[in-house]
Each structure stands twice: as C-alpha cells, then as structure tokens.
Amino acid sequence: MLKLTNVCAQYETGHDVVRAVDHVNLEIRENEIMGIAGESGCGKSTLMKLMYGLIEYPLSLTDGSIELKVAEGGGRHGTFLNEDIQKQWWKGISYVPQGAMHVMNPVSKIKSQFFDAVCDKSKDKKQLEKEIAEYLNELELPREVLSAYPHQLSGGMRQRVLIALATFLNPEIVFADEPTTALDVVVQRGILNMLSRVHKKTKNSMVMVSHDMGVHYQITDRLCIMYAGQVLEVGPTMKIFENPRHPYTQMLIHALPRIGDNSQKEGIKGAPPSLKNPPAGCRFSPRCPHCADECRKKRPTETWLDDGHMASCHLLTGKRRESFAEMEGK
Numbered sequence: 621m622l623k624l625t626n627v628c629a630q631y632e633t634g635h636d637v638v639r640a641v642d643h644v645n646l647e648i649r650e651n652e653i654m655g656i657a658g659e660s661g662c663g664k665s666t667l668m669k670l671m672y673g674l675i676e677y678p679l680s681l682t683d684g685s686i687e688l689k690v691a692e693g694g695g696r697h698g699t700f701l702n703e704d705i706q707k708q709w710w711k712g713i714s715y716v717p718q719g720a721m722h723v724m725n726p727v728s729k730i731k732s733q734f735f736d737a738v739c740d741k742s743k744d745k746k747q748l749e750k751e752i753a754e755y756l757n758e759l760e761l762p763r764e765v766l767s768a769y770p771h772q773l774s775g776g777m778r779q780r781v782l783i784a785l786a787t788f789l790n791p792e793i794v795f796a797d798e799p800t801t802a803l804d805v806v807v808q809r810g811i812l813n814m815l816s817r818v819h820k821k822t823k824n825s826m827v828m829v830s831h832d833m834g835v836h837y838q839i840t841d842r843l844c845i846m847y848a849g850q851v852l853e854v855g856p857t858m859k860i861f862e863n864p865r866h867p868y869t870q871m872l873i874h875a876l877p878r879i880g881d882n883s884q885k886e887g888i889k890g891a892p893p894s895l896k897n898p899p900a901g902c903r904f905s906p907r908c909p910h911c912a913d914e915c916r917k918k919r920p921t922e923t924w925l926d927d928g929h930m931a932s933c934h935l936l937t938g939k940r941r942e943s944f945a946e947m948e949g950k
C-alpha cells in the first residue's frame with residue numbers, strides 16, 4: 621500500500637547538503653507493523669517524513685518516488701505520489717510525532733485539539749464530543765482528559781492522547797516516531813499495548829521508528845535496519861532477531877542484554893560516517909570486522925534471502941557467500 625522506490629532525499633544546510641536518505645526501497649504492507657531501527661542520525665525520522673509526504677525545505681526528494689495506494693472506502697481511495705500524500709493526512713494516514721509536549725498546543729484544551737484535527741463541520745459538536753469520549757473509553761483513557769490542558773497530563777498520558785488523536789479517524793497507515801522515548805518502562809509498556817490494541821481493532825498498518833530494539837521485538841511484524849541513510853536489512857522481525865544477516869544487525873542484536881547472560885557486552889566501535897560526505901562502497905565498511913577491498917569500493921546490492929528477508933552486504937554474494945556461511949555455522 622505504500623511503496624518507496626529508489627528514494628534519495630537531502631537537507632540543504634547553507635553551503636552543504638546532508639544526504640539523509642540514500643536509494644531506499646521499502647514496502648509497507650496492509651495490516652502490518654513495520655519497525656524502523658538504527659542509531660541516532662541514520663535517517664529514520666527523515667524516512668518517516670518522506671513516507672508521510674512531509675517534504676518541505678530544507679528537505680527535498682532528489683530521486684525516486686513514494687507511492688501511497690489507499691483502498692476503496694470512505695470516498696478517499698486513490699494513488700498519491702510524493703508531496704501529494706499530504707492529501708491523505710488524518711483520514712488516510714496519520715502521524716504521532718516525537719515529543720508529545722512540543723507538538724500539542726499548550727493553551728488549548730485537549731477537546732479543542734480533537735475538534736481542530738477532526739475538522740468535520742457537518743457534525744454536531746455534542747455528537748462529535750460523544751464519539752471522541754467513546755473512543756477514549758475504548759482506549760482506556762478517562763473522558764476527563766478532554767477538559768485538560770496538555771501540561772496538566774503526565775508524559776505517558778499526553779502520548780496516549782496523541783495516539784488517540786492520530787487514530788480517531790481510523791486512518792489506513794499510522795506513523796509513530798519514537799512513541800516511547802523518554803518514558804519509563806512501565807509507561808512504555810502501556811503505550812505499546814495501546815498501539816497493539818489500536819492495530820488489532822482497526823487492522824490498519826503502522827510504521828514505528830525507534831532506536832530501541834527491545835521495542836521492535838515486542839511489537840513489530842517486520843523490521844527495517846537503517847545505517848547512514850541506507851537500508852541494510854529488512855525482514856520479519858523474529859527472523860532478524862533469530863538470524864540477522866548483516867554484520868551491523870548482528871552486532872546490534874548481540875549487544876542487547878539478556879536475562880541470565882552476565883557476559884560483558886561490547887558496543888559497536890567507531891562512529892557512523894558524516895552524511896555530508898559519506899564513504900564510497902559500503903557505508904558500514906569502516907566499522908565492519910569483515911571489511912574487504914570490495915566493501916570499500918563498491919556499494920553492495922540488495923540480496924533477497926528466504927521468505928522476504930533482504931540484506932545488503934558483499935558477504936551474501938559471490939565467492940564470499942560460502943566462506944561466510946561456513947564461518948557462521950561454526
């Protein structure tokens with residue numbers, strides 16, 4: 621339903637450009653939760669903005685296309701390209717941005733924020749308020765939040781209100797950017813449960829950006845691993861956790877703490893490259909323990925493995941494939 625083909629996008633910053641997204645191919649399917657993971661600055665939020673059609677200065681799309689197909693129903697079906705995806709905001713697709721406090725109007729009660737977002741003049745206000753209260757109730761939020769200002773709610777409650785606001789009109793795709801960041805683990809679990817509940821009820825698709833692999837493990841169906849503006853691996857989440865194919869993903873997963881495992885966990889040495897002047901070849905090669913000459917020179921192609929699992933690494937192609945498979949088997 622949402623397809624990115626060879627997408628490249630950059631930010632203009634005075635004299636320089638930051639190539640935040642580079643040749644990305646990705647598909648969001650019906651009724652799935654797709655997770656986007658990677659280190660800070662790898663382009664996760666930018667990719668999400670592009671999928672949401674939020675393409676405005678200093679960000680521009682320099683190559684490729686983003687195509688949204690909305691199914692029949694509600695009089696909003698059709699195919700929308702790039703910036704035109706904005707025509708589907710709220711009803712067709714919606715966005716739960718990072719930082720609930722910053723995106724809500726601090727001087728407006730939650731009720732007014734719902735009325736502004738829903739913006740259905742044909743509906744009687746009392747009826748609309750009743751529907752909103754019923755929806756909040758379904759999501760286990762008290763109706764009293766409607767009379768509150770954002771600062772009167774806790775961080776977790778504000779985030780839940782934002783999710784309710786974004787999903788009230790039953791959009792076909794919900795984008796959530798770091799929905800659990802800066803919340804303690806108990807509140808985090810509540811937010812993840814709420815997202816799962818909305819997903820099960822509406823059967824919509826969700827795209828969730830998080831740098832927290834634990835969050836992806838708990839909630840996503842498929843996972844996309846980004847590094848330095850590129851997609852290194854995509855596949856069913858469980859497959860990626862059980863059998864990560866890209867060395868970067870392997871290192872990310874091996875660095876996760878596990879109950880009963882007291883071994884010292886090592887972080888990934890080095891730092892991601894600058895997106896103003898990224899290295900030729902594989903962008904992970906300066907940090908990769910398997911780096912060879914071809915990795916420094918040539919960008920690896922996408923290699924599709926079994927069951928919709930893709931990784932982009934020279935170890936998965938040509939002669940090195942067999943020796944890598946042998947080494948992994950040991």
Ligand SMILES: Nc1ncnc2c1ncn2[C@@H]1O[C@H](COP(=O)(O)OP(=O)(O)OP(=O)(O)O)[C@@H](O)[C@H]1O
Pocket residue numbers: 631632633638640658659660661662663664665666667678831895
């Ligand atoms: N408005 C902007 N102007 C210039 N550069 C930007 C802008 N927004 C982001 N960038 C740069 O684009 C790159 C990708 O940023 P992006 O926010 O998409 O990464 P991210 O993976 O979401 O990071 P984080 O997890 O820290 O939010 C980074 O190098 C960042 O500095």
